[in-house]
Amino acid sequence: MAVVVSWRGVVVAVAVVVSWRGVVVAVAVVVAVAVAVVVAVAVAPLSWRRRLLWWLRSPWRGWRGAPAVLAGGVAVVLVVANVTAGCGADVPVRSGRVDHMRLVIFTEPQQGASHDDLLRVAKAAEDGGFDGFFRSDHYVKMGDVSGLPGPTDAWITLAALAVQTSRIRLGTLVSSATFRLPGPLAIAVAQVDAMSGGRIEFGLGGGWFDAEHKAYGIPFPALGERFDRLEEQLEIITGLWKTPVGSTFQFDGKYYQLNDSPALPKPVQSPVPVIVGGHGKKRTPDLAARFASEFNVPFAKIEDIPAQFERVRAASAAVGRAEPPAFSAAAVLCVGRDDAEVRRRAATIGREVEEMRENGGIVGTPAEAVETINRYAEAGASRLFLQTLDCSDIDHVNLVASEILPQL
Known part of the structure; x- marks a missing residue:
């Protein structure tokens, strides 16, 4: 200078x-x-x-x-x-909107991953500077993959990672309200939050995958009941955490009743960030407005995302909330140093490059990925969950860390 x-x-x-x-x-x-x-x-x-x-x-x-x-x-x-001159192609492309975008590695262990696989990915994400490591909460594989060695429990996984990592935030996107009773789930999340030193985020949804319920003998009620149960679970779990120490918590709902609950243990964070997500136009925005710290739109075309964010803004205003929750999105990740590497990674996860691109995927070279991330930022997202389907491909995570994260 x-x-x-x-x-x-x-x-x-x-x-x-x-x-x-x-x-x-x-x-x-x-x-x-x-x-x-x-x-x-x-x-x-x-x-x-x-x-x-x-x-x-x-x-x-x-x-x-x-x-x-x-x-x-x-x-x-x-x-x-x-x-x-665009600051030259050899210099990271920057945008004022991307300056605030945070990236999260989001895994799908039911597709085939052991705990050791997940630990390696979480460590790579932490070392690479990602904002978080999240996992799905499913019991059955999807699509033409082996699914071996089999499903792993989401909250047992996160409990282990809580003591095996030190900085990165951990959570589910999302746990199913059909899998667990709300009281024991509140205990588990609070305990894991304490084990992590206050790094847990809690995503909860109504459940949607009928096959996994049938496979493990879990009741799968109709959609309306699943939404009702989700609402009651959110009320109970957040209510237990907010109840002052020494007081008891009561709840008399249609599906769940709690009497004189000591509402213990308490999480380290007050409150634990709650994530609600989905594409629903009525009840989903309402639940996000009432309970969520963050609202997530998963696997949508980018041009459709602003309308869903706007529904949550309107719902937040309707319930008297001063500020809406933070907004985020989830998208499949498939990047490579060149087109051949991108195609190889797409073939490994059984996906087509163009199909992923058309549906909002972070696909292509690092430069192309940054352009797509820009579009998510312009749509209103402040955090992006990168669905990482091949947990054995640590180089994939490292590539994003070295060539994309520095540009954000």
């Missing part, structure tokens, strides 16, 4: 050279301006030429002031040239 100041404080120029492309453009602009000045002087009236010569011969405007003015002009041209 060079700073040039004339003795009268008239000219202050700051030149910042960001890339060789900016310099090339700057030189071209300076040459063009110089040629234009020479031509203008050549055709100017005699009186104008005399004024120019007087200015150059002046003791302070001429050989003392001219360098400052010239440096200032060059500095401005350099800065403008760097901006118009």
